[in-house]
Amino acid sequence: MLLRRHHHHRLFRLRLLLLHHHHHQFQSFSTLTIPLSHPTYIIWSSNTSLGKTLVSTGLSSSFLLSPSSSSKKFLYLKPLQTGFPSDSDSRFLFQKLSSLSLSRNLPLFSSHSVLLSSLPAAKSFKPNEFSLNESREMCELGFYEEKKVLEAGRVAPELVSETIYAWEGALSPHFAAEREGGAVEDSELVKRLETRLKEGLLEGGVERGKLDGFCVVETAGGVASPGPSGTLQCDLYRPLRFPGVLVGDGRLGGISGTISAYESLKLRGYDVVAIVIEDHGLINEIPLKSYLRSRVPVFVLPPIPQDPSNDLMEWFDESCNVFNSLKDIMLEAYLERMRRLNEMPRKAGDVFWWPFTQHKLVPPSTVTVIDSRCGENFSVYKVQNKEYITQQFDACASWWTQGPDATLQTELARDMGYAAARFGHVMFPENVYEPALECAELLLDGVGKGWATRVYFSDNGSTAIEIALKMAFRKFSSDHGILPELLKNNPTESCTELMVLALKGSYHGDTLGAMEAQAPSYTGRGLFLDPPTVFMHNGKWTVSLPEVFHSATLKPEDTTFRSRDEIFLKSRDESNLAGLYSLYVSQQLSQYSTLSETNKQIGALIMEPIIQGAGGMHMVDPLFQRMLVNECRHCRIPVIFDEVFTGFWRLGVESAAELLGCVPDIACFGKLMTGGIIPLAATMATDAIFDSFTGDSKLKALLHGHSYSAHAMGCTAAAKSIKWFKDPNTNLNITSEKSQKMMLRELWDAELVQQFSSHPSISRVVTLGTLFALELQADESDAGYASLYARSLVQMLREDGIYTRPLGNVIYVMCGPCTSPKMCTLQLLKLYTKLEEFTLVKTKMNII
Amino acid sequence: MLLRRHHHHRLFRLRLLLLHHHHHQFQSFSTLTIPLSHPTYIIWSSNTSLGKTLVSTGLSSSFLLSPSSSSKKFLYLKPLQTGFPSDSDSRFLFQKLSSLSLSRNLPLFSSHSVLLSSLPAAKSFKPNEFSLNESREMCELGFYEEKKVLEAGRVAPELVSETIYAWEGALSPHFAAEREGGAVEDSELVKRLETRLKEGLLEGGVERGKLDGFCVVETAGGVASPGPSGTLQCDLYRPLRFPGVLVGDGRLGGISGTISAYESLKLRGYDVVAIVIEDHGLINEIPLKSYLRSRVPVFVLPPIPQDPSNDLMEWFDESCNVFNSLKDIMLEAYLERMRRLNEMPRKAGDVFWWPFTQHKLVPPSTVTVIDSRCGENFSVYKVQNKEYITQQFDACASWWTQGPDATLQTELARDMGYAAARFGHVMFPENVYEPALECAELLLDGVGKGWATRVYFSDNGSTAIEIALKMAFRKFSSDHGILPELLKNNPTESCTELMVLALKGSYHGDTLGAMEAQAPSYTGRGLFLDPPTVFMHNGKWTVSLPEVFHSATLKPEDTTFRSRDEIFLKSRDESNLAGLYSLYVSQQLSQYSTLSETNKQIGALIMEPIIQGAGGMHMVDPLFQRMLVNECRHCRIPVIFDEVFTGFWRLGVESAAELLGCVPDIACFGKLMTGGIIPLAATMATDAIFDSFTGDSKLKALLHGHSYSAHAMGCTAAAKSIKWFKDPNTNLNITSEKSQKMMLRELWDAELVQQFSSHPSISRVVTLGTLFALELQADESDAGYASLYARSLVQMLREDGIYTRPLGNVIYVMCGPCTSPKMCTLQLLKLYTKLEEFTLVKTKMNII
Secondary structure, eight states: OHHHHHHHHHHHHHHHHHHHHIIIIIGGGSOOEEEOSSOEEEEEESSTTSSHHHHHHHHHHHHHSSTTOTTOEEEEEEEEEOSTTTOOHHHHHHHHHHHHHHHHTOOEEEEEEEEEEOHHHHHHHOTTTOOOOOOOSOEEEEEEEEEEEOOTTOOOOEEEEEEEEEOSSSSOHHHHHHHHOOOOOHHHHHHHHHHHHIIIIITTTOOTTTTOEEEEEEOSSSTTOBOTTSOBHHHHTTTTOOOEEEEOOOSTTHHHHHHHHHHHHHTTTOOEEEEEEEOOSSOTHHHHHHHTTTSSOEEEEOOOOOOTTOOOHHHHHHTHHHHHHHHHHHHHHHHHHHHHHHHHHHHHHHHBOOTTOOGGGOOGGGOEEEEEEETTEEEEEEEESEEEEEEEEETTHHHHTOOOOHHHHHHHHHHHHHHHHHHSOOOOTTEEOHHHHHHHHHHHHTTTTTTOOEEEEESSHHHHHHHHHHHHHHHHHHHHTOOBGGGOSSTTSOOBEEEEEEETTOOOOSSHHHHTTSSSOSSOOEEEEOOOEEEEETTEEEEEOOGGGOOTTOOHHHHEESSHHHHTOGGGGGSHHHHHHHHHHHHHHHTTOTTSSSSEEEEEEEEOSSEETTTTSEEEOHHHHHHHHHHHHHTTOOEEEEOTTTTTTTTSSSOTHHHHTOOOSEEEEOGGGGTSSSOOEEEEEOHHHHHTTOSSSGGGSOOOOOTTTTOHHHHHHHHHHHHHHHOTTTOTTEEOOSSSSOEEOOOSOHHHHHHHHTOTTEEEEEEETTEEEEEEOOOGGGOSTTOOTTHHHHHHHHHTTEEOOOBTTEEEEEOOTTOOHHHHHHHHHHHHHHHHHHHHHHHHHHHO | OHHHHHHHHHHHHHHHHHHHHIIIIIGGGSOOEEEOSSOEEEEEESSTTSSHHHHHHHHHHHHHSSTTOTTOEEEEEEEEEOSTTTOOHHHHHHHHHHHHHHHTTOOEEEEEEEEEEOHHHHHHHOTTTOOOOOOOSOEEEEEEEEEEEOOTTOOOOEEEEEEEEEOSSSSOHHHHHHHHOOOOOHHHHHHHHHHHHIIIIITTTOOTTTTOEEEEEEOSSSTTOBOTTSOBHHHHTTTTOOOEEEEOOOSTTHHHHHHHHHHHHHTTTOOEEEEEEEOOSSOTHHHHHHHTTTSSOEEEEOOOOOOTTOOOHHHHHHTHHHHHHHHHHHHHHHHHHHHHHHHHHHHHHHHBOOTTOOGGGOOGGGOEEEEEEETTEEEEEEEESEEEEEEEEETTHHHHTOOOOHHHHHHHHHHHHHHHHHHSOOOOTTEEOHHHHHHHHHHHHTTTTTTOOEEEEESSHHHHHHHHHHHHHHHHHHHHTOOBGGGOSSTTSOOBEEEEEEETTOOOOSSHHHHTTSSSOSSOOEEEEOOOEEEEETTEEEEEOOGGGOOTTOOHHHHEESSHHHHTOGGGGGSHHHHHHHHHHHHHHHTTOTTSSSSEEEEEEEEOSSEETTTTSEEEOHHHHHHHHHHHHHTTOOEEEEOTTTTTTTTSSSOTHHHHTOOOSEEEEOGGGGTSSSOOEEEEEOHHHHHTTOSSSGGGSOOOOOTTTTOHHHHHHHHHHHHHHHOTTTOTTEEOOSSSSOEEOOOSOHHHHHHHHTOTTEEEEEEETTEEEEEEOOOGGGOSTTOOTTHHHHHHHHHTTEEOOOBTTEEEEEOOTTOOHHHHHHHHHHHHHHHHHHHHHHHHHHHO
């Protein structure tokens, strides 16, 4: 009973939190859901005044004004209208379609509305209703009109034509908004558009699979014309990623503008299903088709009458065939897309061999179909009664690599295009090219600052580790005057066997060399120590010590901390615990000292500084790791930091070595180094390491390499991301308040984290930098990597818009270095709610 | 004497060949060299009529018309002029600058010329000189005029204003050329532009480092307006990759066009140092600057007077400061670029750790500075008296990955931008997204057709091999009921040690697991057979047999071939040699049969089909490999084909297995799979292999993976390239003449190859698909991987425009699957010439 009351109390507090946060802060982050039960297209243009609205009108007439259109519904949305009320594209379309229905003698029920406008536009439109107060907000205009052209006994097809936001000035929306007031946040605009799409058509009774709905969203100006906030429209609408039709330019010079506009759309991940141009007698369609290699059909509209008194009825009749073909292409592309989306889960299960996956446990119904990603969010295709695309926050940070928000993603996309176009691929040895050099310089001036002098590029963390081991073993051998096994000429030659010193629970990759450095090692060439770990439980950070360190000399303050910062204090080096750690390590090392009789020696220390990722998001006591490094230095054993997971702000600082307070001889980086969009890894080393490979013979060199070493795209992405993440102008999370060192501000709400750590279902919590992790309390039988215990919780989270993949019973939420604390809090709130549900279900099951 | 005469005879024949080829076929491939001793900029525009020529004029006046300009020279080139003679931008600039010099009372020597035009334009311009014959060629117009505004005792600065090609119609150049005749090949245009640049300024006495020369190339229309051949100008000028200034659009809608044009330039690898727009009162510069994050300065010109009678003298005076600042930015960007290019070799040597490289042997002077690549060619920065950029054919095919010609490179660049923008990175396990699925389907329908059913993605060849070994060992273990070492729980547990069967001279990557499969194996877990090889010598293809196969039963026709095709004939399976091969292999295998007493067993066969790449471009007798596969099948040993090097048309067919005439159980692909621009690898397997990992526990799955598995950009590049290479519409080398199978036409001139194979300095030649390789005859001491014997030849080749990197004494030229036979022949001719020089030098040295 008490437990139950306690439980209710927790839920109540959470609801308050949700309530508090939700309305004021989180509206903009709420999950977008886009219906796919009917086609929705965006109409782009390469410039203003090329006839977007004529194309929209032609499409709507083709869709609605035919004998078989009776139950159809066409939704036209104009999110941004300037020059209002004298210009109104939604009114134009509404009026033209009504006229066409009359002239063609076909029934039509049409409506027209204008939802919001700036005050000047409102006053201009309804002079009597809007007063002169100086509102900088958009006004609810709420204008509505309708027309009916009916035929007895027949259902009329329906047109809904809407303008969402209107301004008076015939200017670019950003300029009009600045002049007239009525600033609109990007997220507000997108959210309202999403709502209008759903309400305007879906709820209107359009049935699945009958193709009786069609929706068109018409942009303002050119593809890259700014919206009201100044964000370019092609960026603004990106989270929705509707397929598009591009209205190009048939005039002199128009080929160029059309191709460039097309490329700006491709550079933002849009699909373009057709291009439409007006005939100006220049046959621009020929070079367009040739350049686009017939991938995109190009339609040509008859010349548009310039006489303003022309009602265009004849022109629309002439253009009828073009619009019918265009509409057919758009319907076909929609159907083809749906077919593909629907077959993807089954096909994936048939042809993929997923890593780390027991295929027998993955039926098609559990496969996630990812249509695209924008910043931190996946757009996932789902079918639940209706087909739709919905957002999921990628809490796996696409498996620990993801860094970009939507802005950086677009920047990186352009840079990838540039790098591929400028360099393609360029082989590396004995060559130099800008991206490789810039990247190396940034690495040495950043994560390598103060210790590293050389950068060795490879393709992924595994290979970076293999290279590091080869470097370390060579250095150890040359320091200790021995012939390492890697250099021997035949396998029977007797020589010293070099082993790695590593920590239990570590992970350094899956190639055989990398696997030797993690327990269980397949050849047994490793000495694995059991490390003390730190975590938060019941609101307190505590060290959990392996039995070997249990000692009467320890005081409580040696193993508990008032704050997370205390864990990293250098002053702990003077504690009793530090002594215990050192003693233990030196004892372990002495077994393999050069004086011992065995032919085995420890040739390298390798460890993930601070956090062991794949091992279960364990925070290793940094004091222990520091003592370990000290002892190895003492024995001249090269020290390797595996920062593939921890590097580049993953833990809130550029390099986890900063938290540890000591530097390695060799360090490996990967994953987030490129911003998380393309594979590239680097093994960095000191001069002393490098020198052990220098000599007169090529055979003394490090004879390891990969064809794509230092590939231009990877280095370009890395250079951009390294700079972006540490620049306070581009990464708002960067702060250097507390110390000289740059670090990320705290992203995880302290109060919420406390609450998690006190939850009865949770055995430990770890937060640091971009990482929030918790371990579920579970029976022995439900623990470990292969455990399916968390499966139902993961399922609930995915349905609530969080894409997670557990490590056994460890659930984590990982964000990028630029993710806003607000977005993080929203995920924690959702996680907490689902955790409560999960606990309730598990409790009930246990009672039963 | 006889030798000498023979030598002369060879040289004579070669010269004939060169002569014959050169003038008729190879002009378009001749090496471009671009002076960098002074700035050269290209003036782009987002549309027609935005004021490119006004900007050129303003720049020339800023550069030439100042008191300190006395010895300066400005070259203005208009490669394409339409609407001629009524429109002539070079004449406009010539006249305006003369007027400005008069009005500002500053001396100037200016000249104006128009070189070539279509016949209608020529007739219009000089009605008396050009007759009415129906020439479709461009006419030598040869028009020249000059003006002098001199000042006593002072050297006048000099303006050279030139139009290269002119057409009469005020149309896009492609349309004008079609109507009026005067088609101009892209390569001809670029070559002529290069020549004018060099002659117009360099030879004019501009001194290095004095900044007394400046050159501007003004495009026609927008950035993507077609040139005379129909190729877009941004593609047409790409081999020159001049930095640019973009004249944007200050009108309503102009922000969009300007940004899109900028992006089209970036998507082709161009640098843009400034944007210039005309003031239309819309402050377009603010969103432009904001979007470009101040990376590119935006200049605003005062409104241009619309009155045609206005001589613009006042406007130029008003714009003076803007043009001065623009010119300064252009000069600064030039100086900064030169500074960087000059410091690169030293910096590279200081911070890089190149793979496979003994740094001590690489002084800065031998480092190649690669400014960019376009198709098959590097653009390399050099200083020899003057600074310049010159082309080198990348005969290393960027280390065996390179596939795209210039067209595919641009296509891939756009696709890379699209993939990054649409997906960024998306984690793979249990997910599906379009590029990964499409790529897997194409792989299974192509290189995996008929045998593979699963695709396992990784990042490079090494990791693909490690995965293949894990697959093979599991399959072997489950087939033979043994516990493989990789699955054991602790190293002391007794179990069977699985070994690989591989060929001497093989290379499968540098990670430790991959290294185990090549001799010398570092743990000795390999059985390495010495394979028979095939090569051409003295015009004949011959098998070279290891001693073990020497036998009296062999007939001459068993070991020599009338053609290369004969080597691959299935009918050889009936030969005596086939029997010898089989017997040998089965004897070797029997040592490790399951019945033997040792705890070692052969768990996998791994080999590079047909060509051992890194081992020295050795062609292994396909008959031997086929027999090897047969015997392994017999013993139920899984067969792995390492097609990382051989796959995707490297050897003239999509998969080298096609040449071998048998299929593997597992195959690895990488390098060319993505077209050679981004790392991605695939391990493909049969259902039987996959099934050995299927079960109820996750622990039975293949627990190997990399964060970037099946990354979207890599899969997108692979899908595009796989389709592109095998489509006869995009790859003109594709032919299916001889058989049903698609293959590349012969790229290496048969007569030349014969000649190489008979050269006294050459011990063997191998050609197949995109590969031409030769081994230099060398003493024992000069042989092997670390040999420096070929160094001087390599140096000579690099100076002649071929970038090679030898494998010891093996020199190879490798092209892409789309490279034209002409381009290949040109490289062979150059190689032959340099080989003669090299031989002469070596011979002389030996005599001395």
